[in-house]
Amino acid sequence: MSVDWKSQxxxxxxxxxxxADVRYYPKHEEDxxxxxxxxxxxxxxxxxxxxxxxxxxxxxWGFAASSNMFSPEExxxxxxxxxxxxxxxxxxxIRLADKDVLSGRFESPCAVxxxxxxxxxxxxxxxxxxGYINQDGVMQRRVMLRTIRNTIHYYDSEGAEIEKxxxxxxxSIHVASFDETxxxxxxxxxxxxxxxxxxxxxxxRDHWKEQADRIVAEMRQSVEAPKCPEGRMxxxxxxxxxxxxxxxxxxxxxxxxxxLGYELSFAGGSFVRLDDxxxxxxGSSKLNARADATLINSxxxxxxxxxxxxxxxxxxxxxxxxxxAITSRQMVTEANERAxxxxxxxxxxxxRACAFxxxxxxxxxxxxxxxxxxxxxxxxxxxxxxxxxxxxxxSWSIGSNREQFHFSTDIGWLVEDGERKGVVKNCAYSGMxxxxxxxxTAVGDESTWEVQYVDNCGKGAPGQxxxxxxxxxxxxxxxxxxGE
Numbered sequence: 001m002s003v004d005w006k007s008q009x010x011x012x013x014x015x016x017x018x019x020a021d022v023r024y025y026p027k028h029e030e031d032x033x034x035x036x037x038x039x040x041x042x043x044x045x046x047x048x049x050x051x052x053x054x055x056x057x058x059x060x061w062g063f064a065a066s067s068n069m070f071s072p073e074e075x076x077x078x079x080x081x082x083x084x085x086x087x088x089x090x091x092x093x094i095r096l097a098d099k100d101v102l103s104g105r106f107e108s109p110c111a112v113x114x115x116x117x118x119x120x121x122x123x124x125x126x127x128x129x130x131g132y133i134n135q136d137g138v139m140q141r142r143v144m145l146r147t148i149r150n151t152i153h154y155y156d157s158e159g160a161e162i163e164k165x166x167x168x169x170x171x172s173i174h175v176a177s178f179d180e181t182x183x184x185x186x187x188x189x190x191x192x193x194x195x196x197x198x199x200x201x202x203x204x205r206d207h208w209k210e211q212a213d214r215i216v217a218e219m220r221q222s223v224e225a226p227k228c229p230e231g232r233m234x235x236x237x238x239x240x241x242x243x244x245x246x247x248x249x250x251x252x253x254x255x256x257x258x259x260l261g262y263e264l265s266f267a268g269g270s271f272v273r274l275d276d277x278x279x280x281x282x283g284s285s286k287l288n289a290r291a292d293a294t295l296i297n298s299x300x301x302x303x304x305x306x307x308x309x310x311x312x313x314x315x316x317x318x319x320x321x322x323x324x325a326i327t328s329r330q331m332v333t334e335a336n337e338r339a340x341x342x343x344x345x346x347x348x349x350x351x352r353a354c355a356f357x358x359x360x361x362x363x364x365x366x367x368x369x370x371x372x373x374x375x376x377x378x379x380x381x382x383x384x385x386x387x388x389x390x391x392x393x394x395s396w397s398i399g400s401n402r403e404q405f406h407f408s409t410d411i412g413w414l415v416e417d418g419e420r421k422g423v424v425k426n427c428a429y430s431g432m433x434x435x436x437x438x439x440x441t442a443v444g445d446e447s448t449w450e451v452q453y454v455d456n457c458g459k460g461a462p463g464q465x466x467x468x469x470x471x472x473x474x475x476x477x478x479x480x481x482x483g484e
Contacts, residue, residue, distance in 0.1 A: 003069060005051075005155045007074045012055055013157050015080060019056040019096060021156035022076075023306060025049055025356040028150045029115060035126050035143040038134065052356040053079040059093020060086035065357040095345050096329040099309050103161040105312075106303020109165040109296055110199030114147040117200050125203055132212035133175050137220045140184075142174040146455060148467075160308035168467060169202050169300050170455040173212060175219050185222040185425055187215040187410050192239065192450035193297040193469065200467035221423040222411050228427040230483030234387030234415070234441075235287070235429050236380060236476045239282040241409055242369070243452035244393040249433045250282075250289055251367040251470075253402035254316055254324075255459075256331040258362075260338070266461040271403040271433065272322065274339040280322040283437030286372055289317040291326055291348060293365035298451050298469030300366035302352070307360065309349035316367070327351045328362050332373070355465040360368060361460050366451070368471035372443025377474050380442045382418040388482060390427055399433075406430040429482045436477055444474035 005022050012020040027049050034042035050067035053076050114122070126143045133141045147169050152197050154162040175184035176323025189211045193204060214320040237245060257263055272280070293301050293311035303311055307329045316324045317463040325344070326350035327335075332344035353360040374380055381389070392410030399405065412427035431439075451471045458465055 003072050005021055009157050012080050017055050017057050019157050024051040024153040026151050031147045033145045035130055038130050039074045050356045055083040057083035058087030060090040063359045064103050095333045097332045101159045102310055105163045107165045108167050108198045109196045112200035114148050114169050114200040132209050135216045135261045138175045140176040144172045146170040156308050162304045162305055177223050179223045184399050185349040187219040189215050192452050196297045218411055222425045225423040225425040228412050228424040232479050233482050234384050234478045235480040236389040238391040239472045241390050242472040242475055246470050248398045249402055251364045254326050255362045256325045256327045267459045268400040271401045276322050277343045282317045282322045283320045284440040285320045286440050286443045287317050287320045288370040290315050291365045292368050295366045298366045299453055300468030305349045305351045306353050309347045309350040312349045314348050326362050334419055354466055358464050363466045364468045366469045371446045371449045371473045374442040376447050380476050384415045387415045404432050429480050441478050442476035448474035
């Protein structure tokens with residue numbers, strides 16, 4: 001059934017709304033397949049369609065969503081009624097920052113749509129990957145493949161008309177075995193984004209065979225390896241660990257709704273305060289972080305956010321100084337008012353919802369660390385007196401305000417007097433967020449920079465799972481507490 005979405009938005013404005021928008025999902029498709037030790041344990045396919053309506057009345061939001069396309073006006077009216085009711089209780093009226101009124105289309109780069117690949121071919125590929133990791137010494141092996149295809153139409157009362165068509169693929173392999181103490185040692189691989197693609201062409205057989213052999217060899221080494229030494233030393237984080245460090249202690253810490261206290265009861269807050277912008281030394285002068293939703297091949301790029309704001313590339317930390325946050329139209333206005341000064345000059349285009357039946361909130365785009373001038377991984381190792389190279393996230397614990405952390409990794413390599421000495425296992429490191437980033441002493445060049453994806457970022461209540469990426473280089477931090 002065809003719906004005139006623009007006329008429905010105009011109808012709410014005629015009733016007295018200050019602002020209104022609608023997101024229509026003609027079809028959201030998602031597949032998840034899991035193979036464990038050669039056996040399929042999960043094969044889930046879901047499809048959904050519907051629309052979500054936001055209305056601003058008297059400084060308060062109202063939201064409603066439905067899959068019923070036969071009487072959409074009921075949902076629009078319900079959103080208006082919710083906003084009207086909320087407006088009687090509002091203490092701080094919501095005002096949206098100005099934006100450029102844009103219309104357009106975004107389509108993620110994809111040469112081969114995975115939803116057009118026959119299921120038999122997908123399963124055969126997974127069996128092939130399972131064969132690559134089915135080697136001596138592997139006690140547990142896992143192959144996962146998740147694919148998503150989504151179309152979104154967006155209209156708002158300011159005149160924006162936007163269409164987005166997004167395809168994503170999230171594959172991974174994992175191997176594990178027990179060491180002599182009975183502890184499981186594992187190694188996994190989820191490919192960094194290679195080239196300008198988000199499609200089935202990611203499943204390059206030669207590449208996967210090479211990486212499968214590598215992680216099996218590294219798992220075997222971990223099983224036989226000594227424990228990671230304890231003490232203060234340098235830590236060299238590989239991109240497949242650095243991305244998690246950035247995600248948890250820069251990305252989440254700089255979501256403006258957290259900083260303003262809106263997530264305290266749900267996903268936690270932030271140690272950052274409004275007075276910190278422009279002055280807080282977040283890290284050493286080598287730290288340059290940005291929120292870049294223009295990185296074409298990453299799931300954190302989507303063309304336009306759910307406020308109708310175009311994708312942007314904005315600095316968060318420049319030469320170690322905090323200069324920006326992850327922002328939406330609503331939160332920047334409130335933050336500037338609370339601070340009594342203009343911290344933010346407009347929305348950073350990061351307002352997103354995971355589905356038509358969820359309200360948009362600040363979400364990470366691609367939170368990246370710029371490449372540095374300290375050379376390759378081998379260059380950084382040569383200039384390290386004593387430390388450990390760490391790779392692969394294993395477990396993590398983060399302070400409720402992101403002020404501290406404790407992470408463990410799949411594998412480590414000792415470094416002594418500029419040389420890699422051997423594998424160590426049961427590696428962990430911890431620290432206070434600001435102290436840690438201020439100890440950043442080396443940032444790898446472009447040859448070390450990779451775009452790692454995250455397909456399970458949770459936030460909000462009701463909970464929302466979002467997808468994004470982190471472009472990160474190899475980084476070295478000194479005097480870090482290391483141990484189990």
